[in-house]
Amino acid sequence: MNRSEAVEVPPPLAASYARSFGEAGRAWIAALPALTAELLGQWELRRDGEPGAGEASLVLPVLRRDGTRAVLKLQMPREETTAALTGLRAWNGEGIVRLLDHDPQSSAMLLERLDSSRTLASVEDDDVATGILAGLLSRLVSVPAPRGLRSLGDIAAGMLEQVPRAVTALAQESDRQRLRGWASAVSELAGEPGDRMLHWDLHYGNVLAAEREPWLAIDPEPLAGDPGFDLWPALDSRWEDVVAKGDPARVVRRRFDLLTEALGLDRARATGWTLGRLLQNALWDIEDGATALTPSATVIAEALDSGT
Numbered sequence: 399m400n401r402s403e404a405v406e407v408p409p410p411l412a413a414s415y416a417r418s419f420g421e422a423g424r425a426w427i428a429a430l431p432a433l434t435a436e437l438l439g440q441w442e443l444r445r446d447g448e449p450g451a452g453e454a455s456l457v458l459p460v461l462r463r464d465g466t467r468a469v470l471k472l473q474m475p476r477e478e479t480t481a482a483l484t485g486l487r488a489w490n491g492e493g494i495v496r497l498l499d500h501d502p503q504s505s506a507m508l509l510e511r512l513d514s515s516r517t518l519a520s521v522e523d524d525d526v527a528t529g530i531l532a533g534l535l536s537r538l539v540s541v542p543a544p545r546g547l548r549s550l551g552d553i554a555a556g557m558l559e560q561v562p563r564a565v566t567a568l569a570q571e572s573d574r575q576r577l578r579g580w581a582s583a584v585s586e587l588a589g590e591p592g593d594r595m596l597h598w599d600l601h602y603g604n605v606l607a608a609e610r611e612p613w614l615a616i617d618p619e620p621l622a623g624d625p626g627f628d629l630w631p632a633l634d635s636r637w638e639d640v641v642a643k644g645d646p647a648r649v650v651r652r653r654f655d656l657l658t659e660a661l662g663l664d665r666a667r668a669t670g671w672t673l674g675r676l677l678q679n680a681l682w683d684i685e686d687g688a689t690a691l692t693p694s695a696t697v698i699a700e701a702l703d704s705g706t
Contacts, residue, residue: 405434405458411451418454419474426474430456437470437506441499450514452617454478459511467511468498475505478619481547483507485595485620488544493537494597494615495606512614518605519636527602528653531632532660534615535600535625539661543595543622550623551591554584554674560681569689576691576699580677583670592624601631626664626671629657630679630698633672637694646694650701669702 407430415423438445438460446467447459455473462468473479483505486497491510499508521527561581568574597604598619608614621627633653640646658668676695683692 405431405449405456407431407456408449408451411454411456414453415474423474430472433504433506434458434470434472437472437501437504440501441470441508443468443470443508457514460508462498462508469509469511471507471509473505477548479505481620482618484544484546485597485618488541488595488620489538489618491610492541493534493611494618495608496610510608510610512606512608512616514606516607518602518613524636524640524649525652525656527635528632528656529660530613531600531602531605531635532657534605534613535597535628535632535657536661538597538600538615538618539594539625539628541595543593543620547595547620547622549591550596550621550627551588553621553623553678554588554591557581557674557677557681558585558588561677564681564684567684567689568691573691576696577677577680580673580680580699583673584677587624587667587670587674590624591622592627593622594625596621596623596625596628598628599631600628602635604631624667624671625661626668627674629654629668629672630675632657633698634694646697647701647704650698651704654702672702673699 407427412427415427417423419426434456437443442463443460445458446461450457455471458470458472460468460470483497483500486494486507490496495512496510497507498510500506518527518530521530558581561577565574565577568577597615598621599617600615604617605613605615633650640649643649654668654672657663658665676699680691680695
């Protein structure tokens with residue numbers, strides 16, 4: 399594939415940027431093909447497949463000058479992008495995709511190539527899948543958070559400020575009571591937010607098969623905080639399948655047991671911070687117009703309440 403061929407931006411990515419960032423997003427998408435061509439030349443890369451897209455990034459398979467397979471990842475420079483670069487440098491490939499190079503001006507990343515066609519969701523045995531994820535997560539959160547990352551303490555304080563207004567948006571009193579309960583759990587823990595480097599989004603879909611190791615994490619959104627705040631994505635993974643098989647509360651409790659044991663976490667504290675993630679998600683949903691808590695959040699909260 400010729401290096402000079404213009405990259406076609408996947409329409410869903412263009413639509414996402416227009417929706418999320420308005421005119422600035424449309425302008426960044428318009429400039430993306432030229433930026434990609436510039437970086438291909440700067441790093442002496444050859445295209446090695448069609449571009450793909452995540453929720454906020456263009457991912458282009460490439461070959462380095464020495465023939466090494468890699469991917470070029472481009473996304474609009476913002477706080478989350480800077481945090482991801484900080485985290486990838488600090489982890490240095492331990493349990494996570496390796497950062498090979500980056501461009502400070504554009505925030506573009508050159509990453510080792512993993513098998514994007516095979517995520518952890520392909521592992522049918524849920525105990526095995528959760529165990530793999532727990533092993534990766536325990537390695538990631540063992541790293542102290544570098545300076546400059548957002549703090550869970552600041553995030554918790556911001557959430558608690560939003561709760562009084564958010565409660566009024568919920569239609570059912572049971573949901574209002576539950577939201578207040580989650581806020582109460584966060585307020586008890588907010589004074590000790592932790593100092594580990596969290597991935598913040600480690601679900602089954604963000605673990606890919608690899609060559610260097612069997613499985614590696616991708617797409618971190620690093621945050622400084624307590625590892626208990628990092629469990630919810632795993633508990634919620636493959637949720638439709640969990641519900642379809644019946645007794646989702648049992649699966650949640652089993653996953654929680656495996657995760658807390660692997661990470662050596664205090665169960666009560668991990669439960670509180672997981673309720674904090676449910677609170678965070680609910681506040682985001684309410685901001686987007688929701689008037690009820692999601693069924694999965696209710697199931698997870700009830701499962702944790704009955705398991706501690």
